[in-house]
Amino acid sequence: MRLKDLTEEVYKCIRCGWCREKICPIREELGFESTYARGIVLTARGLLEKQLNYSSALANRMYLCLECANCMEHCPLDVDVVGIMNAMRQDLVKAGLAPEVFRQVDRHVESTKNPLGIERNEMVKWSEDLGLARKGEVLFFVGCYPSYKFPKTARATVRILRQAGIDVAYLAEEEWCCGTAQYMDGSAALAQRLMVHNLEKIEDSGAEKVVTTCAGCYTSLKHEYPKRIGELSFQVLHITELLEDLINEGKIDFKNEIKKRVTYHDPCHLGRHSGLYDEPRKILNHIPGLELVEMSRNRENTRCCGGEIVLNTVFPELGKRLPEIRVDEAANLGVKDLITSCPLCVSNLRIPARKRRIKLYDLPLLVAESMGVSGK
Ligand code: SF4
Ligand code: SF4
Structure with missing residues (x-):
């Protein structure tokens, strides 16, 4: 889909700014209007009205968005910010302006x-x-x-x-x-x-x-x-x-107790993009001995842990900061174990987790441990 196909969507935005405070992880770090949903949609409008042109400078801003969808979760008009962002990126790719x-x-x-x-x-x-x-x-x-x-x-x-x-x-x-x-x-x-x-x-x-x-x-x-x-x-x-x-069919035997106080990081793709919040928590609650405590930003409000390839290459400071912030949230709960259910999140979080001596698990590894089956 190209940007012109989403014209109606772009004009739905009333610039209310609900997507502004404590919503966008990129804006929280950089503070620029153009890097969060309202600014992104306004940029799209500028392009549609030919007040702006696609350029490398514009591409650098537009490729900051993590497509984490937190802005969409809070938008009263359900503006498809990720769709608009995606369409602009398609136009940038066609124009040969995507970052190297x-x-x-x-x-x-x-x-x-x-x-x-x-x-x-x-x-x-x-x-x-x-x-x-x-x-x-x-x-x-x-x-x-x-x-x-x-x-x-x-x-x-x-x-x-x-x-x-x-x-x-x-x-x-x-x-x-x-x-x-x-x-x-x-x-x-x-x-x-x-x-x-x-x-x-x-x-x-x-x-x-x-x-x-x-x-x-x-x-x-x-x-x-x-x-x-x-x-x-x-x-x-x-x-x-x-x-x-x-588990409901009685086919999973959690025979080993795992005495740990853990927290769970909702991956954006599993949570906001797909609505799977309860399933991982139910599994964790079935593991004997395990106590699950929640970070303040959980479920629909989960905080994106970053996008490794892009941020680490083009914006390395930001690429380092976003997973650090998420691991700090876990560390502040006093837990020593952080669980998630996506290898991309594991990849993002692993370095700050190691630095803070927090053990990071992709959920199947913890389930395997409790079932007594090995991942080796
Ligand atoms: S994207 Fe939604 S929340 Fe953000 S300014 Fe526009 S209408 Fe408001
Ligand atoms: S999708 Fe995420 S990173 Fe992109 S503008 Fe919305 S809140 Fe910010």
């Missing part, structure tokens, strides 16, 4: 099919001794981060599901990046190619259910695939949804 880091990520995806630029043959190393099938009723869409950076999460997920009686299949090296980063960054054509490929391979696998541990992959498969390439012939589940079902 995004073009670099796109080149990685073109050549290696993952945004990290890691060689394809590394992708399935985590699964070599697991004997996973390529076809089956339940398919594990692993995602780039668990495949390349957090193999223990991927392995724990397989072991949990097997213990619960589900013999998951996967696409192995036929799985390409889900396309989240590309459509968020305005590279719509590339996102489309990735989606079409994955959809074809998933359909070939005969899957009736597709499960993923990544909140980004989940949002992409669940919401963006149907919107961009048509109806799906399978159900998409986040691991927290499937685990909740399995």
Whole structure:
């Protein structure tokens, strides 16, 4: 979608400023009008009315937004700020004005099919001794981060599901990046190619259910695939949804007590983008010995922990600050363990968590620990 297609949406904004105070993590840090929702929509209006032109300077501002959707949660008129931002980025990509880091990520995806630029043959190393099938009723869409950076999460997920009686299949090296980063960054054509490929391979696998541990992959498969390439012939589940079902069916045996006081970070993609707030909390509350305490910014008000690739490369100070702020919130509760349910958040939070001696878990790892199955 291009900006001109969202003209009506742009003019819905009444400039009330509800999206201003303590809402936008970028504005909280930088303080500029142009970096939060009202300024973004006003910029869009300026472009539509030809008072502004697309430029590199404008691109640098427009690529600051994390698309965390906190502004939309608080907007009384439901202005689709993320959609408007996305449309402007598509226009910037078409005009060749996207910051170089995004073009670099796109080149990685073109050549290696993952945004990290890691060689394809590394992708399935985590699964070599697991004997996973390529076809089956339940398919594990692993995602780039668990495949390349957090193999223990991927392995724990397989072991949990097997213990619960589900013999998951996967696409192995036929799985390409889900396309989240590309459509968020305005590279719509590339996102489309990735989606079409994955959809074809998933359909070939005969899957009736597709499960993923990544909140980004989940949002992409669940919401963006149907919107961009048509109806799906399978159900998409986040691991927290499937685990909740399995717990209710009595198929998960939490045999080990975990005596910890923990807090939970809601990933923006799982929470505000998808509405999954209760599922992870119900799972945590089932683990014997575990006490869950909440940070003040939780559920719909969760604070985005940043966007690693973009911020760390283009705005390194900001890239460092956002996860630090979130980890500090956890540390201020006096907890020693921080749980989330997205490998992208784990990637953002891991360095400040280590510095503050807080143990960070992707939720499947904690579940595996309590079930006595290993992620190793
Ligand atoms: S985006 Fe929504 S909350 Fe922000 S100024 Fe416009 S109408 Fe108000
Ligand atoms: S989506 Fe998040 S980062 Fe972007 S303007 Fe809204 S609150 Fe700020």
